Amino acid sequence: MTLLINIDVPDVEAATAFYTAAFALTVGRRFGRDVVELLGWPAPVYLLTKQAGTVGAGQDSRRYVRHWTPVHLDVVVDDVDAAVTRALAAGAVLEAPARDAPYGRIAMLADPFGHGFCLLAFSAKGYDALLDSNT
CATH class of the missing domain: 3.10.180.10 (2,3-Dihydroxybiphenyl 1,2-Dioxygenase, domain 1)
Structure with a gap:
């Protein structure tokens, strides 16, 4: 596939x-x-x-303002803060500033067309760190 x-x-x-x-x-x-x-x-x-x-999925009309969708992109980067700076300079909108999480560092943004995406840098444990917090 x-x-x-x-x-x-x-x-x-x-x-x-x-x-x-x-x-x-x-x-x-x-x-x-x-x-x-x-x-x-x-x-x-x-x-x-x-x-x-125009008609998008189902009968919903396409609109290019910020919208919620259950699918978004997580873009894995080496340096979230530098990636946020670059994305903002290109025209992205910052929705949640970079913050540390158990699995790494993450920021939430949207492109100029309303599509959300996250910039993410994993810690050494990555998502496995979430397993540690659930035990």
Whole structure:
């Protein structure tokens, strides 16, 4: 199996600028004007132009303001604070500043299109540290 990440955006050029600046991803291929493949993560990212108001999942209309979804990206980085600075400079919105957690350091942000993501640097134990706290 292979994992692909697809992110709906209203403006593929603005999204390409954000994701390449925030995460140092590079453009792999362009599929016409409406789809861009970004490389640099373990899974390729496809930015898909989908206009606000069009039908998304189910009967819900796409909207590009901050919204809640049960699926989000956790971007694992070496230095959360440096990654937050870079993401903010690219246009991200900080929702929860970096904080230490048993499993590492985490910050919560949103991209300019309303999609939430976390920046995460694991401690030596990573999520196994949560096992220690449950015993």
